[in-house]
Amino acid sequence: MKYQVKPLPQVNLPELRTVGKPLRKVDAMGKAVGDTVYAGDYSMPRMLHGKVFRSKQSSARITRLDVSKARALPGVACVITGFDVPNARLVSDMPGQTGQKQRAGSDVPVLASEQVRFYGEPIALVAAETLEIADKALSLIEIDYEPLPGVYDPLEAMKPGAPIVTPPDNIVARWKIRKGDVESGFEQADLIVENTFRIPYQEHAYLEPEAGVAWIDERGAITIRVSTQVIEHFRTIARAVGVRQNKIHIQGTMVGGGFGGKEDITIEIYLALLAKHTARPVKMVYTREESFLAHAKRHPYVIKHRTGVKKNGQITASKIEMISDSGAYPYLSPYVLLYTTVMAPGPYRINNVQVDAISVATNNPYTSAFRGFGGPQACFAYEQQMDDIARQLGLDPLEVRKVNFLRTGDCTATGQVIESATWLEETATRAMAALGEQTPDYGSVKIGQGFASYFQSYGRITWMHDTSQAWVGLELDGTVTIRAGVPDLGAGQANSLCQIAAEVLGVPLERVTIYTTDSALTPLSGTSTATRQLYMSGNAALMAATAVRNVLLNRASKYFEEDIEALDIADGKAFIKSDPSQTLDLVDLAKMCASEGMHLSNLALFKAPFTDPINPETGQGQVWPDFTFGSFAVEAAVDTETGEVTILKAAACHDIGRAINRAAAEGQIIGGGMQGLGYGLMENLIVKEGVIKTPSLTEYLIPTSMDYPDIQAIILESGTGLGPFGAKGIGEPSLTPAAPAAASAIANALGVSIPEIPITPEKVLAALERA
Numbered sequence: 001m002k003y004q005v006k007p008l009p010q011v012n013l014p015e016l017r018t019v020g021k022p023l024r025k026v027d028a029m030g031k032a033v034g035d036t037v038y039a040g041d042y043s044m045p046r047m048l049h050g051k052v053f054r055s056k057q058s059s060a061r062i063t064r065l066d067v068s069k070a071r072a073l074p075g076v077a078c079v080i081t082g083f084d085v086p087n088a089r090l091v092s093d094m095p096g097q098t099g100q101k102q103r104a105g106s107d108v109p110v111l112a113s114e115q116v117r118f119y120g121e122p123i124a125l126v127a128a129e130t131l132e133i134a135d136k137a138l139s140l141i142e143i144d145y146e147p148l149p150g151v152y153d154p155l156e157a158m159k160p161g162a163p164i165v166t167p168p169d170n171i172v173a174r175w176k177i178r179k180g181d182v183e184s185g186f187e188q189a190d191l192i193v194e195n196t197f198r199i200p201y202q203e204h205a206y207l208e209p210e211a212g213v214a215w216i217d218e219r220g221a222i223t224i225r226v227s228t229q230v231i232e233h234f235r236t237i238a239r240a241v242g243v244r245q246n247k248i249h250i251q252g253t254m255v256g257g258g259f260g261g262k263e264d265i266t267i268e269i270y271l272a273l274l275a276k277h278t279a280r281p282v283k284m285v286y287t288r289e290e291s292f293l294a295h296a297k298r299h300p301y302v303i304k305h306r307t308g309v310k311k312n313g314q315i316t317a318s319k320i321e322m323i324s325d326s327g328a329y330p331y332l333s334p335y336v337l338l339y340t341t342v343m344a345p346g347p348y349r350i351n352n353v354q355v356d357a358i359s360v361a362t363n364n365p366y367t368s369a370f371r372g373f374g375g376p377q378a379c380f381a382y383e384q385q386m387d388d389i390a391r392q393l394g395l396d397p398l399e400v401r402k403v404n405f406l407r408t409g410d411c412t413a414t415g416q417v418i419e420s421a422t423w424l425e426e427t428a429t430r431a432m433a434a435l436g437e438q439t440p441d442y443g444s445v446k447i448g449q450g451f452a453s454y455f456q457s458y459g460r461i462t463w464m465h466d467t468s469q470a471w472v473g474l475e476l477d478g479t480v481t482i483r484a485g486v487p488d489l490g491a492g493q494a495n496s497l498c499q500i501a502a503e504v505l506g507v508p509l510e511r512v513t514i515y516t517t518d519s520a521l522t523p524l525s526g527t528s529t530a531t532r533q534l535y536m537s538g539n540a541a542l543m544a545a546t547a548v549r550n551v552l553l554n555r556a557s558k559y560f561e562e563d564i565e566a567l568d569i570a571d572g573k574a575f576i577k578s579d580p581s582q583t584l585d586l587v588d589l590a591k592m593c594a595s596e597g598m599h600l601s602n603l604a605l606f607k608a609p610f611t612d613p614i615n616p617e618t619g620q621g622q623v624w625p626d627f628t629f630g631s632f633a634v635e636a637a638v639d640t641e642t643g644e645v646t647i648l649k650a651a652a653c654h655d656i657g658r659a660i661n662r663a664a665a666e667g668q669i670i671g672g673g674m675q676g677l678g679y680g681l682m683e684n685l686i687v688k689e690g691v692i693k694t695p696s697l698t699e700y701l702i703p704t705s706m707d708y709p710d711i712q713a714i715i716l717e718s719g720t721g722l723g724p725f726g727a728k729g730i731g732e733p734s735l736t737p738a739a740p741a742a743a744s745a746i747a748n749a750l751g752v753s754i755p756e757i758p759i760t761p762e763k764v765l766a767a768l769e770r771a
Contacts, residue, residue, distance in 0.1 A: 001438075001449055001748075003398055003429040009421070013658065013719045013726070017570055018503040020725075022663035025495040026509065027254065027488070039227035039253040040211035040285045047213065048077050050267075050274050050284035051134040053124035053141050054293065055116035058690030059150030059163065059363040062114055062143065067124060069140040075133035078278045079141075080125040082113025085273060088240045090265055092331045092368075096232040096527040097464055105166070108329045110240055110269055115148070117165055117328035118363055119690045120293040127274040127282050152690055154302075154325045154360035165328055166361035172326040173334035175341040177355040177413050177619035185317025185352030189308025193389050197305070197381040198756040201685040202298035202370060205702045208256025209291040214271035215281035221520075222272050223249040229262045229487050230527045231519040236265065241272045248272065252517030255528075258489040259675075260369030261295045263529050264331055292695045296368030297685060299324040299336055299359075303344070303381040309389055313400035320344045322357040324377075327366030333359040335461070336367075339374035342623050345413045346382035347424055347455035348404040353413040355619070363690045369529060371672070375456045376679065376736045383452040383740035384755060387747060397744070398428055401453060415620040420657070420728070421718035422629050424453050427653040431633035434651035434712045444641040447648070450744025451633040452737040457624035458531035458729025459722070462611040468536035469523035472501050472544035473601030474552070476594060478572055478587040480505055480545075482514040483521075486537050487528040491731055492664035496534050497541040499660050500724050504545035505552075506569030507586065523603060531729030534660065535625065536606055538724040543604035551600065552586075555593050559584055626721060628728045630654030632673060632737035636745035640768060643761030645681055645746060647707075652738075653714035657721025657728035669713040669734045676738025678703040680757045 030036040067079045082088070088110040093103040112121050124141060128134035149163040156162055157170040166172055186192060212226030222243065224234075234248040241248070255262060267284045274282040286294060301324045308317040322340060326333035341357040390397040405424040411417055432451050439447045460466040470484040480501050488494040498512040515522055525537040553564045556574040560567065566577055573583040593600055614621035635649040652673050659665045682701045686693040694700040721728030739757055746764070747753040752771040754763050 001396065001432060003432050005429045005433050008426055008716065011719050013717060016503055016725065018499055018509060020659050020662060023499065023509050023661060025492055025661065025664060026498050026512065026514065027495065036254055038208055038256050039225060040208065042213045042225055043283065044213060044215060044281040047281040047283050048127040048129065048278060049131045049134050050270060050282045051126045051138055052122050052270060053126065053138050055112065055119060055121040055123055057116055057145045057147060058119045059148045060116050060145035061148055062112065062116065063146050064144040065123065066142040070126060070137040073133065073137050073140060075129040076126065076137045077280065078127040078274060079137065080273055080277060081123065082109060082111035085110065087242065088273065090240055090269060091236045092264065092329060094332060094335055094464065095230045095263060100464060103334065106330055118365055125270050125274055127278050150363035150690060152362055152364055154323050154362055157360045157362050165363055166330065170361045172330045172359040172361050173337050175338050175357045175619065177341060177353055179413050180352035182317045182319055182352045182354040186308040188316045190311045191392060192306065192308050193385065193392055194306045195385055195388055195755055197303045197384055199301045199303065199377045199380055200757060201300050201687065202679050202683055203292060203685050203700055204259045204261035204295065204370060205697065206257025206259060206261060209286040209288055210266040210295065211285040212267050212271050213281060213283040214275040216275055216279055221247045221249045222275055223251060224268050224271050225251040225253060226268050226271065227255050227262060228252050228268065229255065229258045229489065229529055231485050231487060231517055232524060232527065233265050233268060234519045237269055237272050240269055241276055250519040252487050255487055255489045258528065259371040260373065260529065263369040263527065264296060266295060289696050292692060296331060296366050298370035299333065299367040299374065299377065301340065301377045303377065305381060305385040307385055307389060309393065311393065313389065313393055313395050313403045315348060315350045315404050317352040318345050318350050320355045324359045325364055325367060326359045326361050327364045328361065329366045331366055331368035333367060336369070336374040340378045342412065342414055343375050343378040343455065344382065347406045347453060347629060349406050349410050350413065355413065364687055365692060371675065372732045372736050373530065375732065376676065376739060379452065379454045379736045380740045380743070380757060384743055384753060387744050388753060406455065414614055414623055416622045418627065420626050420720035421655055423655040423716055423718060424629050424631065426716065427629065427631040427655060428453050430714050431631045431651045431653040434714060435633050435635050435649045439635060439648055445637050445639050446749040447635065447637050448745045448747065448749025449633065449635045450741055450748045451631055452740035452744055453631040454733065454737040455627045455629050456733035456736050457627055459535045459608055459625035460530045460532055462609045462622050462624060463613045465610045466526060466532065466536060466608040468525045468540045468606050469603060470497060470525060470537055470540035470544050471523050471601065471603045472541060472548055474505060474548055474590050476590050478507065478511065478590060480507055480512045482512065482541060483523060484514065484516055484537055484541065485518060485522040485525040486516045486533055488516060489528055491668055492661060493528055493533045495664065496538055496660045500538055500541050501545040504542065504549050507572055531732045534727055535723040535729055536608065538727065540604045540606040542724045543606060544602040547602035547604065548600060551593060551598050552589055555598060556584055556589055626728065628654065628656065628730060628733040630733060630737065632741040634741045634745040636742060636749060638746055638749045638764060643764035645759060645764065647677060647709060647742065649709060651712040651714060652734065653716065654730055654733065655716040655718050655728065656730045657723060658717050658719050658726040659715055660724065660727055662715065665715055665730055666713040668730050670711045672734025673711040673738045674703050674708060676735040677708055677742055680739025680742040680759060682758055684758050684760065
C-alpha cells in the first residue's frame with residue numbers, strides 16, 4: 001500500500017525558546033544514577049511491616065474467621081478484620097471530583113466480613129515486626145467458607161436467575177447514543193457488514209508494584225508516603241478510617257508506572273488503618289504476585305458492529321452493541337463504559353448512529369482504569385470493522401476511511417463539535433510512508449502492512465467540573481519555584497510544568513525547581529489520569545507564571561521607560577526587543593519588585609469547560625474538552641506453518657498540538673505503542689472461574705526491548721490544542737491504535753482477519769484453518 005503524503009495545512013506557531021526543545025528532564029539525572037527515592041525505598045525507626053489476608057474463593061459466605069493465633073504470635077502488633085472496622089468503606093467513584101455528588105452504589109468494603117465476591121478480596125490486615133513474622137501470621141489465620149453460586153460470564157450474569165453480585169440485576173451501568181435514523185440509513189446502504197469482536201483483560205504490569213509507608217506525625221495526622229496517581233484520595237481515606245480530612249496527609253512519591261492501576265485507592269487505606277491501630281510506622285510493599293491479584297484490570301469487552309455502507313465506502317448507518325465485564329465491584333466501570341460508548345463509532349462522520357452499551361457485574365477480578373480508559377477496546381473494533389468494509393467492497397482501506405474521516409467543524413456521534421485539527425489522513429499517510437517498501441514474502445512467511453487511525457479525548461468528562469491549581473514564584477536569586485500537587489508517573493508531568501514556567505519567565509530549565517504531590521502542602525492539581533495534567537495543570541502553571549511575568553514587565557517598563565509591549569524576558573534578563581543590548585538582570589529586577597512590595601508569586605486555578613451531563617436517552621451533548629488524532633502503522637511477518645507473528649517495522653504519527661518537551665513526547669509515543677502491541681499480540685490474562693491463571697510475569701508475557709523493533713515516532717504540531725501553547729495530550733492516545741494496526745497488518749498478510757486479541761499463534765492457525 002503506497003499513499004501520497006500531502007503537505008500539511010499551513011500553521012503559524014510562534015517561535016519559543018524552551019518549550020518544544022528535547023531538554024533533559026529535571027528528574028532525569030536522579031533516575032539515571034539511582035538517587036530517585038521511590039515509595040518502597042522509605043524506611044523509618046520502629047517500623048512495622050504490613051500484609052493483607054485475601055480470599056481463596058471467588059464467591060462464598062464467610063462462616064468462620066479466627067485470627068486469635070495470628071494475634072498471639074510473638075512479633076505481631078496488630079490484626080484487623082472487617083468486624084474491627086465495620087464502617088470502613090471506600091468510595092470507588094471517579095476520584096478527585098470537585099464537589100460532585102457520589103454515584104449511587106459506589107461504596108466498597110475495605111475488608112470483607114460476611115461475603116467474598118472475588119478471588120483475592122481483602123479480609124484481614126496484619127502488622128508485624130518483620131515481613132517473615134507477618135507472613136507467618138497470615139498462615140495462622142483460620143477461615144471457613146460456604147461456597148455460593150458464582151457467575152463468570154457477563155452474558156450469563158444478565159440472565160434471569162443468575163447469581164446476584166451487584167443488586168438488583170448485575171447491571172452496573174448503561175449508556176446509549178441515538179443520532180439520526182439508523183433503520184433508514186441501513187435501507188440506503190449498498191452493503192451491510194456485521195462482525196463481533198472480543199477484547200481481553202490486560203494487566204498493568206508496571207515496573208513498581210504498590211508500595212508505601214504510613215505513620216502518625218506530631219500533629220496527630222496520619223501521613224501516608226505512597227505511590228499513587230491521586231493524592232485527593234485523602235478525603236475518602238479519612239472517611240473510611242474515621243478521622244477528619246485534615247488528619248490524613250498524603251505525600252506522593254515519584255511513581256514507577258501507573259497506567260491507571262494506581263488511580264483507585266490501593267494500599268493507602270491499609271497503611272492508614274494499621275498506623276492508626278498500632279500508633280507506629282507501617283510499611284507495605286506488594287510482591288508481583290500480590291500486585292496481580294490486588295489491583296484492577298483493563299475491561300474485557302464483546303463488541304458487535306453492524307455497518308451500512310455505499311459502494312464508495314461512505315457509511316450510512318452504524319449500530320453497535322457492547323458488553324463489558326466490571327468484575328465484582330463497579331469502581332470506574334460506568335465511566336470506562338461511557339468512554340467506549342462515545343468512541344465506538346470511531347473518528348468518522350456518520351449521520352445515523354445507534355450504540356447500546358452495558359457493563360455487567362461478575363465474580364471475576366474487578367476492572368477499572370487502564371491507559372486509554374475504554375478507547376483501545378473501541379478502536380480495535382471500529383478499525384477492524386473499517387478494514388473488513390474495505391475488503392468486502394474491494395477498496396483501499398485508506399480510501400474508505402477518507403470518505404468518512406471527521407473534519408474540523410464536524411460533530412461526533414454525541415453532537416460535540418470538533419474544534420481542533422483532525423489530521424487523520426495526514427497521520428495515516430505519514431505512518432504508512434514511514435514503513436517504506438513492503439518486505440517480500442519468503443517460504444511459509446507472509447508479509448503484510450496495515451494501519452489504524454483513532455481519536456481519543458484528553459481532559460476529564462466536562463460535567464465533572466474539573467479544576468487544577470499551580471503556584472509559581474520567582475526567588476530573589478532569579479530561580480523559579482513551582483508548587484503543584486501533580487503526581488508524576490514517569491511521563492514527565494512535573495517537567496512539563498517546569499519547561500512552561502521556564503519559557504514564560506525567561507530562565508534556563510535548570511533554574512526551575514518543582515515540589516509536587518503533597519495533599520497538605522502543594523496546591524491540589526487533580527488526578528494524573530485522563531491525559532489531563534498537561535492540559536489542566538499545564539494551563540494553571542502557565543497562568544501563574546504569566547501573572548509573575550506581568551509583574552516583572554510592569555516594573556521593567558518603568559526602569560527602561562518603555563511600553564510593556566516593547567520588552568521581553570529571556571536568558572535571565574529583561575531587555576528591549578528593538579535593542580537587546582539594553583538589559584536588566586532578572587536578579588536585580590526581582591529585588592526591585594520585592595523592595596517595592598510587588599508580588600513575585602501567583603497561585604492560579606484553571607477550570608476546564610463546565611457542562612451539563614449528556615442526555616441519558618440520546619447521548620447527545622459535550623463529553624470532553626477536546627480530542628487527539630493520529631495513526632499507527634505496522635509491517636508484520638506471519639509464519640503460516642507455526643502461526644508466529646513478528647513485527648518487522650512500526651511507525652506512529654500523532655498530532656499533539658505542540659510538543660512541550662519533544663523527547664518526552666517521543667518517549668510517550670514509543671512506550672504507548674509498545675504497550676499497545678503487547679496488548680494486541682502477547683498479553684494474555686487467563687481467568688477461569690474468577691481465578692487468574694497467569695498470576696505473574698512468568699506466565700503473563702509483556703513485551704521486552706527484544707520483542708519489537710524501534711517504533712518511529714512522527715510528531716505533528718497543529719497548534720490547535722487546548723493545552724499550553726496549543727498542546728494536546730498524548731499519554732493515553734499513544735497506546736490506542738497499536739493493537740488494531742497489528743491486526744490490520746496480519747490480516748493483510750493472511751487475507752483473513754482475526755477478530756480477537758491477543759493474536760497468538762494458536763489463533764493465527766485457527767483462522768487459517770477456517771479460511
